[in-house]
Amino acid sequence: MNESIRSAVVHAEALGKTYAEGTLRTPVFDGLELNVQPGETVAIVGASGAGKSTLLHLLGGLDTPTSGEVYVAGQKMSSLSDAARGQLRNRSLGFVYQFHHLLPEFTALENVMMPVMLGGAGADAASAKAKALLESVGLGHRLAHKPGELSGGERQRAAVARALVNQPACVLGDEPTGNLDEKTAATVFDLMLDLNRAQKTSLVLVTHDRRLARRLDRVLELHEGKLRELAHDAV
Secondary structure, three states: OOHHHHHOOEEEEEEEEEEEEOOEEEEEEEEEEEEEOOOOEEEEEOOOOOOHHHHHHHHOOOOOOOEEEEEEOOEEHHHOOHHHHHHHHHHHEEEEEOOOOOOOOOOHHHHHHHHHHHOOOOHHHHHHHHHHHHHHOOOHHHOOOOHHHOOHHHHHHHHHHHHHOOOOOEEEEEOOOOOOOHHHHHHHHHHHHHHHHHHOOEEEEEOOOHHHHOOOOEEEEEEOOEEEEEOHHHO
16 A cells, blocks of 8 residues: 555546446446545535536445445555445544434434444443534534424534544545535535534535635646546636
């Protein structure tokens, strides 16, 4: 394994994805390369339908590439069993989506506790860790509230807390502020950057908001199946 793979939190090598339905084959992209270093923040932009969400799902091991490899924390995803891949995801990756995906029947505290308990921690330890993080994102007064009792911004902050509660090496965000008004989106985005700096967690964010994209270390555009880096003043 070369040094760039060993040091990266997420590394994609000659990554390709083609969807097949009967005899119809639809290529999304092929030969993509991506290397995300510890603490680095990366925005992925591009037109709707370019394959940004597909790329994110491949990086997170939620989908299988047609060709190429994805490494997370130096481990080749394709060489792992489903159970081991799930454990690696829970330990090394966090996910934030446009819609919060909090479980409606559980409180904010219980939702954020779940990744910790899936990692093997007891309820008391998971509760203490989740409570501390929810307090840090301004939801200490909402611990016992269920998602339906929270505002859109509060739900998204709880989702960010859930993604970061295990202090993952990297958070993958798919339009994490896309369902929020401009002011709330900016607040949630600031929160993610603050936690990135505090925890030294890498961020890879798919976003249509180029103003937000410019605030990250690198901006990559997925266009016609190719991934290219943009200068910040060209975003």
